[in-house]
Amino acid sequence: MADDLRPCRLARPCPERLHGLQPGPRRADQAHAREVRSGLNDTPIGTWMLIAVWSAALIGIALKLIVPQHFGRLALLLYLGIGWSGVLIFQSLASVLPANTMMLLVAGGITYSAGIVFHHWERLNFHNVIWHCFVVAGASIHLWALLDYMVLQRL
Incomplete structure (x- = not known):
């Protein structure tokens, strides 16, 4: 108890x-x-990753709140860094997670990252909608990876 x-x-x-x-x-x-x-x-890498990810997120949030018209690209780089920080622990994850789940995680990250091209292509009509479609697709792929690992692999 x-x-x-x-x-x-x-x-x-x-x-x-x-x-x-x-x-x-x-x-x-x-x-x-x-x-x-x-x-x-x-592990030390896990602790440092936790600190780095939350620090980058808080810096990005502060930049958007305090000076929203400036540092947009820096905030975007911080968010990309957060998203791809999993590469630092790839070996640890690969030793525990199945290959299919790892491929889905990488595919979701690539999808998120590819959407950034459209986010910055301001002359393109509906560029923001297209970017959000990439975000939803990346999130869906990550959700599928989680569902695959936590549910489907156990059936």
Whole structure:
């Protein structure tokens, strides 16, 4: 019972508390989630990535709020850096995730990144709509990767 009340670390979900399950790798999905969590959060690279990603996000948010008409390209580079920061832990992820899931994650990232061309092509009619279509497509591919790993692989 005391284990259920332990505090969660920042950016480390506690699935046993969310789903009312007992702590410990009693189910395969919990075991895999623990492997990924420990590989990303309990190592120095995971801690540094957490700090870097949140710092870049906060800097980008501050730039957009404080001086929205300036630093648009810098904010965009920060957001791209956040999105592609997973490359730094590619080997750790590849050792835990199936190849199909990894390919979907990369495909989603490429889709997101390709949309930036249209985001900056301001002379093109409906460039913002086209960019948002790329964003929705990238998010859908990432959702499919998550669904594939968490649900379909276990059927």
